[in-house]
Amino acid sequence: MKCPYCGSEMELGYIQCRDGVTWTPKKQPIAALSALGRGSITLANGAADNARAVYAYRCSHCRKVIIDYSSDT
Numbered sequence: 001m002k003c004p005y006c007g008s009e010m011e012l013g014y015i016q017c018r019d020g021v022t023w024t025p026k027k028q029p030i031a032a033l034s035a036l037g038r039g040s041i042t043l044a045n046g047a048a049d050n051a052r053a054v055y056a057y058r059c060s061h062c063r064k065v066i067i068d069y070s071s072d073t
C-alpha cells in the first residue's frame with residue numbers, strides 16, 4: 001500500500017490490544033470498556049477472529065499508521 005501523504009510504500013504490521021481495538025469519539029474512562037462507549041467502533045479487518053488485532057500499515061517517513069476496518073459496531 002502506498003502512503004497517501006508521501007507516496008512511499010507502507011509497511012504492513014499489526015496493532016493489538018487485549019480487549020479489542022476500538023475507536024471512540026471521546027476518550028473513555030476505562031480503556032477495557034471502550035467498546036461500550038457511545039459511538040464506539042470495533043476495528044476489525046481479518047487479522048484475528050477475536051478482534052484483538054488488526055492489520056495496520058505504517059509509513060516511517062510520515063510517522064503515520066493507517067487501519068482499514070470493516071465492522072460498524
Ligand SMILES: [Zn+2]
Pocket residue numbers: 003004005006007008059060061062063
Ligand atoms: Zn508517508
